[in-house]
Amino acid sequence: MERSEFKQKVIDYARSIGIDEIGFTHAEPFLEFKEKLIDYHKRGYASGFEKGSVGERTEPRRSLGSAKSIISIAVGYPNRLPDAPKSRKGERRGLFARASWGMDYHTLLNNRLEKLEEYIKSLDPDVKTRSMVDTGVLSDREVARRSGLGYIGKNGFMINPKLGTYSYLGEMITSYPFPPDEELIDSCGDCNLCVDRCPTGALTGTGQLDSQKCISFLTQTKGFLPEEYRGKIGNRLYGCDTCQQVCPRNKGINTDHHEDIVLEPEILKPELTGLLEISNRDFKETYGHLAGVWRGKKPIQRNAIIALAHFKEKESVEVLKRVAENDQRPVIKGTAYWAIGRIMGNDALEYINERFQIETDGQVKEEMLNGIQEAV
Structure with a gap:
């Protein structure tokens, strides 16, 4: 042949x-x-x-x-x-990036x-x-x-x-010598929308990406998220699509003919507080098939807490208090205290001061202080 x-x-x-x-x-x-x-x-x-x-x-x-x-x-x-379900007061929702x-x-x-x-x-x-x-x-x-x-x-x-x-x-x-295809000669030209709109300035404009600043990367880390980026994440649970959404080359494109790519709106745009106390088993059963949970439950929960702070969701404070007081993971505990401070402002001072005397982890206590610093 x-x-x-x-x-x-x-x-x-x-x-x-x-x-x-x-x-x-x-x-x-x-x-x-x-x-x-x-x-x-x-x-x-x-x-x-x-x-x-x-x-x-x-x-x-x-x-x-x-x-x-x-x-x-x-x-x-x-x-x-x-x-897609609406994100409303009392029922705020997060979002998984489209690749997931x-x-x-x-x-x-x-x-x-x-x-x-x-x-x-x-x-x-x-x-x-x-x-x-x-x-x-x-x-x-x-x-x-x-x-x-x-x-x-x-x-x-x-x-x-x-x-x-x-x-x-x-x-x-x-190992078969297939005849190679020609490379596509094209470019973005003068368009700089993705670089200009990147929330954290992670794009260099040369096709390179500073991963350390990229929201998509940051949402997948497991530790405390640097505070300078928390306000940039918004309600993103995994990934970031901004540089794709603004790209003119994506205008009018929506590939939806693959039968094995099944969209589940309630899972892809989940209610945030429901993620905070979910068991490992339920999390795996509900979200385990998504590429966006490859790092496990903790990054998703941390991002959900940050999203609630982003929305200033007062209706979530009681859940956040339970998480802060009962979760044994410092990243989740500390971020929950931080979110409580950001949501409640001066009204959080008494609660944070009381809990500050009880908590022993240094990073958690630092997050507690960071959360109320604007209120002091």
Whole structure:
């Protein structure tokens, strides 16, 4: 079979199993990206979630010694939530970022990649493959860019003409020499909306991101959230979509044809106080299928508490008091005290002073003081 015929069969099959976009590139090192990655680490922009060394991230043959090509796939996801519940006084709600809507995208993409691998090997049993989704060492976005699926925008996302930035990305390294596709030559031009609108100034305007300032990263950390960013998070429980929402290339795009991406409004925009005392079992049963809970319950609960402070939700104070007094985790306990101070102001002074004599954890006591400092 000719290589071009083999490639077309793979493309046709990919579309039949729910892969929206597919591209091919060679397996040579990503030399330009390597220089950017080195600079990225030197500037202290890394999140710490990245996998592998610079060499592993830029040299595909370290992952598959016989690699000759890489297949990049993209699956679009929805960015509109039909029948979303309203956030009202007494029933304030948080929000999961769009990339976490529906089935965990790792599962969704791996299912498609496994089928694609099986199909390729049915055509040629000797082909060696290795697939990756997000947690692999290669950069999904850089592989997609070199495979012709799109270009890297100033917001750091791969921008595809049909899917915009709202797509899940994965790749498969193969030992088969598929003919490579041409890279897409495009740019954001003079548009700087994402950089200007980023709540924390995390975007550099060069396609790089300072993860240490990025709300999406901050919502996934497990410790106390730096106070300078608490007011920026709003009601976000996981992730941040601002730089995608303002992108003109996303105008009119909403990929909602995938049957395995099921939207659950009550889960994706949950009532905040209901998250604060939920058991581990109930949390896992209700939210465990979302990509946004990969770090566990604690970051979500901490963010929910910050969101209640953002809303100045007085109706939540009694729940917050129970959490502050009974939860044994310093991050949750301390953040709850902080929120009580921010919500009640001067009215919290007597309660905080009384509890200050009881609490023993230094960080918790610091949060108690931080919460009422504007009221003093």
